[in-house]
Amino acid sequence: MTVLSDYDTATPDGDVASRPGRGRTGGVGALVRSLRTSAPVLPFLTYVILVLGVPTAVIVLYAFRSNTGHFTWSNIHTILAGGQYRAGFETSLKLAVVTAVVPGVLGTLVAYALSTSEHALFKRITSATAGVLAQFGGVNLAFMFIAGFAATNGIVTEWLRPLGLDPWNHGWSLYKFWGVAFVYVYFQLPLMVLIITPAFAGLRPAWREAAENLGASRWRYWRHVGMPVLTPAILGSMFLLFGSGFSAYATAEALTAGTIAVTPIQIGAILQGNVIAGEQNIAYALAFAMIVILLVTVIFYVLLRRRTTRWLR
Amino acid sequence: MAMATDTPTNVETRGASPSGAPVVFDNLTRRFGATTALDRLSLDIAPGELVALLGPSGCGKTTALRVLAGFDRPDLGRVLVDGNDVSHVPAQRRDMGMVFQSYSLFPNMNARDNVAFGLQIRHQRTAQRRAKAAELLELVGLGEHVTKYPHQLSGGQQQRVALARALAIEPRVLLLDEPLSALDAKVRAELRDQIRALQQRLAITTVFVTHDQEEAMSMADRVCVMFQGRVEQVATPSVLYSQPATPFVGRFVGVSSRVAVTRRGDHVEVLGRDVPIRGDLAAVPAGELEALLRPEDLDVTVNPNGLGVVTHRSFLGATTRVGVGIAGANLRVDVRSAQADDLELGTRVDVSVNARDVLVTTRQPSS
Numbered sequence: 001m002t003v004l005s006d007y008d009t010a011t012p013d014g015d016v017a018s019r020p021g022r023g024r025t026g027g028v029g030a031l032v033r034s035l036r037t038s039a040p041v042l043p044f045l046t047y048v049i050l051v052l053g054v055p056t057a058v059i060v061l062y063a064f065r066s067n068t069g070h071f072t073w074s075n076i077h078t079i080l081a082g083g084q085y086r087a088g089f090e091t092s093l094k095l096a097v098v099t100a101v102v103p104g105v106l107g108t109l110v111a112y113a114l115s116t117s118e119h120a121l122f123k124r125i126t127s128a129t130a131g132v133l134a135q136f137g138g139v140n141l142a143f144m145f146i147a148g149f150a151a152t153n154g155i156v157t158e159w160l161r162p163l164g165l166d167p168w169n170h171g172w173s174l175y176k177f178w179g180v181a182f183v184y185v186y187f188q189l190p191l192m193v194l195i196i197t198p199a200f201a202g203l204r205p206a207w208r209e210a211a212e213n214l215g216a217s218r219w220r221y222w223r224h225v226g227m228p229v230l231t232p233a234i235l236g237s238m239f240l241l242f243g244s245g246f247s248a249y250a251t252a253e254a255l256t257a258g259t260i261a262v263t264p265i266q267i268g269a270i271l272q273g274n275v276i277a278g279e280q281n282i283a284y285a286l287a288f289a290m291i292v293i294l295l296v297t298v299i300f301y302v303l304l305r306r307r308t309t310r311w312l313r
Numbered sequence: 314m315a316m317a318t319d320t321p322t323n324v325e326t327r328g329a330s331p332s333g334a335p336v337v338f339d340n341l342t343r344r345f346g347a348t349t350a351l352d353r354l355s356l357d358i359a360p361g362e363l364v365a366l367l368g369p370s371g372c373g374k375t376t377a378l379r380v381l382a383g384f385d386r387p388d389l390g391r392v393l394v395d396g397n398d399v400s401h402v403p404a405q406r407r408d409m410g411m412v413f414q415s416y417s418l419f420p421n422m423n424a425r426d427n428v429a430f431g432l433q434i435r436h437q438r439t440a441q442r443r444a445k446a447a448e449l450l451e452l453v454g455l456g457e458h459v460t461k462y463p464h465q466l467s468g469g470q471q472q473r474v475a476l477a478r479a480l481a482i483e484p485r486v487l488l489l490d491e492p493l494s495a496l497d498a499k500v501r502a503e504l505r506d507q508i509r510a511l512q513q514r515l516a517i518t519t520v521f522v523t524h525d526q527e528e529a530m531s532m533a534d535r536v537c538v539m540f541q542g543r544v545e546q547v548a549t550p551s552v553l554y555s556q557p558a559t560p561f562v563g564r565f566v567g568v569s570s571r572v573a574v575t576r577r578g579d580h581v582e583v584l585g586r587d588v589p590i591r592g593d594l595a596a597v598p599a600g601e602l603e604a605l606l607r608p609e610d611l612d613v614t615v616n617p618n619g620l621g622v623v624t625h626r627s628f629l630g631a632t633t634r635v636g637v638g639i640a641g642a643n644l645r646v647d648v649r650s651a652q653a654d655d656l657e658l659g660t661r662v663d664v665s666v667n668a669r670d671v672l673v674t675t676r677q678p679s680s
Contacts (some may be wrong), residue, residue, distance in 0.1 A: 206417035209384055210475075212404040213411045214431035214482060224430070228421040310464050311420035 056291060062281050063288035075285035084261060085286060092246055092263040093293075095177065099184040099245035104238040106185075107192025108230075114193075115200035127197065130190035137187045142254035145183050149174045175256045183251060188241050195240060199233035202312030229311055236304035243297045247290060263290060333361040333518030334395040334485035336381065341390035343376055343542075350376040351387065352542035361516035363509070364547075365529035368539035369565070374522045375490060377539070381520060382488050383407045394486060407486075410479030410517075414491040416471040418463040424450055424474045425459040431482035442481075449477035453507070469500035476508065480515070487512065489521040493528060505532055526566055530554070538562050554607075556591070560674030563605040568634075570611070570644040573676060574604045581673055583666050584639075591670040601676040608647035610668035613637060615655050619663040623656050637664055 038045075066072040079085040110130075114123050148156040151168045160166050173179050203226060211221040249264035258265050263286055270283035336358040343351040350373045358364045366374035379385040381392055383404030391400045399407055418427050425446045432442035450459050453473040463471055472492050479487060489508070493501040509532045512519050523529050529536045530550040538545045538553065538561070545565075546558040557563035564571075574581040576597070580589055583604050590597060613621070613635060621639035633653035637644045644664055648656065656662065 204415065204417065206413045206415050207419060209382075209404070210411070210413060210417040210419070210478075211430070212384075213382060213407075213409065214478070215405045215408070215434040216430075217405060220434060224433075225419045225421065229419075 059284050059287045059291065062284035065281055065284075067281065075281050076289075078282055079285050079289060085263075085266060085282065088261045088263045088266045088286075089289070091177065091261055095181055095184070095262060096242045096246035098181045099188050100238045100242035102181075103185050103188035103192045104234065104241055107189050107237075108196055108234055110189075110193045111196045111200045114197055115203070126193070130193040130197075133190035134187055134194050137248070138250040139254040141183060141186065142251050145174060145186070145255065149179075149182075175259060177260065180252050180255060180260055180262075183255060184245055184248065187251075188245060191244065192237055192241060195237040196230075196233060199230055199237075199308060199312060202308075203229065230308075232304040233308040233312075236301045236308065239297050239301040239304070243294050243301075246297075247294060332483075332485060332516055333487075335360050335393075336486055336518055336520065337391075337393035338377065338381070339391040339393060341377065341380060341387045341392070343373075343380060343385065343387050349542050351380070351390075353390070354539075354542065354544060355390075356537055356544060356547060358518055358520065360518055362534045363512050363519040363521060363532060365521045365523055365533035365536045366539060367523055367526060367529040367536050367566075368545075369524060372539040373542040374524075374539050376542075378488055378490055378520060378522045381486070382409055382411055408482060408484055409486045409488055410482060410484035411488040411490065412472065412475045412479050412492040414494055416463065416468065416475070416495070418471055418474055418478070420463050423460050423462050424455060424466065424477075427463070427474055428478045428481050430478065435482070445481060446477070449481055450474070452480075452511070453477045467500075468496050469504055472496065472504060473507075476511070480511075480517075485518060487517045487519040489519065491522055491524070494523070494525070501528075508532065530566075536566075538565060540565075557605070557672055558592070560605065560672070563672045563674070568608055568645055569605040570608070570642065571603045571677065572606060572642050572644065573640075574602050574671075574673065576602055576673070581671065583671060584664055586666050588666055588668060589670040591672045597673055598675045602673050603676040604671040604673055606644070606666065606668065606671060608634060608645045610666060610671070611644060611646040612665050612667050613646045613648060613656065613662050614665075615660055616663045617661055619661040621662045621664050623658055623660045623662060625658065626653065626656060637662060639664055 063075055064071055064073070066074065079089070110126065114126055117123055146154070148154055149167075150157060151174075154174075157166055157168065174182070207225055207229075208218075208221050211225055216224065247264060249268065252260055252262055253265055253268065256265075258269060267283045267286050267290075270279050270286075273280075338354050338356040341351045341354040342349070352373075354373065354377060356364070366377055368374050376385060380387050380400075383399070383402060383406075387400060391398045393399070394407070418424075419430065422430065425443060428446035428449055429437075429442040432445060437445075447456070447459055450456055453476055455470060455473055455477070458466060458470060458474075463474070466474065475492070492508070493504055496504065505528060521529070521532060530553070533550060535547055535549055536553050537547045540561050546553060546562045548556070548558070553562065554567050557566060563569055572583055574583050576590070577587065579594055580587040581602065581604055582588075583606070588604070621637040621644070623635055624638045624643065625636040627634045628650060629647075631650060632647045633650045633656075635646050635648055635653065635656050637646060646664065
């Protein structure tokens with residue numbers, strides 16, 4: 001039997017029928033047809049090449065270039081060998097993991113609540129709020145948190161102080177790792193809600209009823225069906241949050257004035273030449289390493305998403 | 314694909330005597346706001362019987378099935394299974410197998426694990442439940458697909474796995490919620506026969522919801538025609554077809570033509586012939602009447618001076634259905650295909666009634 005792909009058709013004797021533009025049809029004609037069908041996306045493709053492809057190529061090129069213009073591994077060696085750059089990487093990875101897992105878990109719980117709630121108003125308000133807050137980052141967000149949680153005159157800090165809950169008295173600082181992580185959660189959590197809610201909506205009521213019909217309690221349905229079906233989507237979404245947390249720059253920069261040693265801030269500092277001069281190629285090497293990590297993240301995300309899509313379609 | 318003929322030992326044993334439980338819908342009422350989905354529905358189903366709930370969309374058939382499955386509660390009335398009131402027993406404790414309209418296989422499990430799920434919930438050992446799942450998959454003709462996931466199976470195969478999954482827990486009542494409606498015609502016909510054969514072999518009491526009268530008539534021991542939450546008629550398919558108890562059943566089940574008639578005592582005049590009125594004469598409404606005529610109740614003959622004109626024809630295989638416009642009515646008449654050659658469109662014809670009696674009802678506005 002001939003195994004057919006989604007796009008193949010079979011003749012009654014089992015042969016795969018030829019498709020337009022395939023095989024013996026003229027090469028030039030096929031190219032023209034291909035260009036004609038691709039024409040609507042060409043402007044976007046051009047845009048992507050200019051703002052993503054070219055900068056990426058420049059980064060890769062300079063990451064392996066010495067100050068004298070020759071090929072070198074030394075930039076990569078420098079960032080992996082230890083010292084401030086590797087420490088920066090480790091902090092960035094830790095920040096990305098924390099701000100992927102915590103909002104990932106909390107966002108999943110919120111999405112579960114949304115999926116099981118029968119209050120349409122609650123659903124609408126939560127979805128709309130998540131949509132707005134997920135976009136609320138950068139300088140505005142940093143100033144909002146400074147206004148709220150600064151050690152002195154922070155509005156929320158002043159509320160908490162009389163209750164004996166002032167976090168600054170317990171070693172916490174808004175301008176250090178856990179402070180930055182706290183601020184990141186603010187926009188990562190709604191982002192998670194936005195991403196994962198459609199996956200919950202994709203769970204078919206018939207699966208729950210079928211499980212119940214076969215004797216499963218609600219817990220056993222979630223354990224054997226609901227969670228396994230959602231796990232790839234949840235993990236995929238967490239990878240997306242990881243990428244977002246790993247590469248965020250403006251919020252951390254505005255909040256800490258560049259005092260937290262995370263890779264994006266280190267790259268910014270080098271390229272601006274404020275503190276370190278003549279190490280631009282190190283910045284490109286750091287950016288190259290970030291691209292590699294983000295690429296791996298995206299690959300995991302796509303693989304997990306593919307499985308979810310297959311299950312939930 | 315042909316269903317396997319070998320029957321697994323445990324299934325064979327069950328088939329030796331009826332293992333289905335009697336089911337009773339006792340005066341069930343279910344309302345959704347201002348809508349009454351079930352209106353004092355009562356129905357007795359014998360052990361091992363297959364009853365089809367048939368009716369148009371919104372007639373309450375799915376609500377009745379969901380109440381029986383435990384997914385919904387009646388506002389009034391009871392559901393009795395094996396004599397026990399299960400109206401307030403949760404769905405997971407009813408031990409009923411169910412096949413859903415949409416493919417409801419768990420996407421994260423292969424065919425075998427889907428079938429074994431109910432046994433896993435019942436804490437059966439892995440080896441036992443896998444063996445039983447494999448047996449049941451063999452029974453529904455999918456022995457070679459045990460490790461395939463739902464997305465790797467066709468719609469028909471998925472519904473067979475769903476059937477095996479429902480049977481795995483050895484239910485005494487099997488519920489089928491339009492299980493064939495998403496399948497193409499050929500697979501539907503195949504699976505219809507297989508479900509019926511399996512149900513008869515296992516003698517499981519089965520309630521089958523469908524809006525497809527052909528499915529209901531070909532599979533069920535009895536058909537319960539529902540309309541607006543009420544039972545219109547419960548009867549064997551042949552009685553339902555030949556002796557519809559109400560005008561709704563007459564119109565809904567099978568094909569019928571409507572002809573304006575005049576009552577003369579216990580007869581009506583139909584197309585120039587006096588024909589006895591079927592059923593209780595006291596129940597015949599007053600006012601303008603019409604008769605419901607099946608295609609086989611009529612004969613058509615070519616006559617250049619006839620009052621009727623052939624308006625359309627549909628080849629159905631052995632028979633051809635001919636549409637005849639006559640005296641403001643559109644009649645559908647079945648003739649043997651071999652004799653239909655003369656009945657071209659526009660041919661003038663005579664139409665006569667050959668029925669022993671006819672069902673009479675209040676005249677409906679022409680549609």
